[in-house]
Amino acid sequence: EVQLLESGGGLVQPGGSLRLSCAASGFTFSNYAMSWVRQAPGKGLEWVSAITGDGGATFYADSVKGRFTISRDNSENIVSLQMHSLTVEDTARYHCVREGEGAGAGFFDPWGQGTLVTVSS
């Protein structure tokens, strides 16, 4: 069974940093691009960042570019999101998602349960 388990969320002050991790299991991790998608409380879905299967390319939403860094460890089946200079607008549940198999299959399946990041003073 494919599983994605996020961790690392919590309460952080504006300007602070947080590192999210996602442990993947049940599939050949290095074969799949991975993304982070967030959902602010009561709001819609926002793609945040993606990384290719080999980790050779990364992509970011403009809203987080320069502040967030995505990385992966294919030996440990972990994808991470390092977040700096957090603002209240970053408050959301962050979901780790696997992209579809094959080039360009950028749909997301499955989704992890998510980890909640709250930025507040």
Add this chain to the structure above:
Amino acid sequence: DIVMTQSPDSLAVSLGDRATINCKSSQSVLRSSNKHALAWYQQHPGQPPKLLIYWASTRKSGVPDRFSGSGSGTEFTLTITGLQAEDVAVYYCQQYHAIPNTFGGGTKVEI
């Protein structure tokens, strides 16, 4: 960025009836493979979204066949034929033709 516009924002449907959700993209999401890079997701309260449809009309394995996706160009539709109580949820479309991937604002389906 490709803007995805869903309509309506909410929809009340009787059990057993049809629900139709529309999604319009601000530009074509057609790939050179002649497939539309458009997905549909279902989200129940307190749960992460679940993939229903990808490539605009391919139903994910295990998804009931009352869910169907259609459309082309910039206009797409998710249809639920014979609404069941468990279909009450919020539905999102997503384009993955170009980065950034973008989602519609969601459509809440109620009984």
